[in-house]
Amino acid sequence: MLKLNLPECDLKVRSLKQSKQIFDVIRKKYVELTPEEWVRQNLIHFLINDQKYPANYFSVEKMLRVNKSPRRTDVVIYDNNLNPWMIIECKAPTIDLDESVLFQATKYNSVLGAKYLLISNGMQSFIFEYENETINQQSEFPDYKL
DSSP states (O other): OOOOSSOOOOOOEEEETTEEEEEETTTTEEEEOOHHHHHHHHHHHHHHHTSOOOGGGEEESOEEEETTEEEEOSEEEEOTTSOEEEEEEEOOTTSOOOHHHHHHHHHHHHHHOOSEEEEEOSSOEEEEEEETTEEEEESSOOOOOO
């Protein structure tokens, strides 16, 4: 897999028949290793190990309905009251982080109401904060406060 612009971490990868799988520390199981999953797992490890976000407040592939259509968020991090705190949208490293990616995350946030959005392709990551009904790009990751 491609080297990402994230700190290296110890990820468990295995070969199974014709495919590779990676261990998801949140779902506690092996999942198919796709370029997007590679980004997601590296990002999760970074947020837990380097940013000190609590792993037990993470949810992966949370189901929700947007305009009556079923969707799945890549990652949602909750606050200590179990309210969505951050929505994370991951893309493969070859996908540009353009307005359509941010729009996808904001659509999910119209249902969940998180304070922060994070979009990442592993090469670049952008954080946005909702404040007084506006969205502002942030220069660094927010501290997780319980």
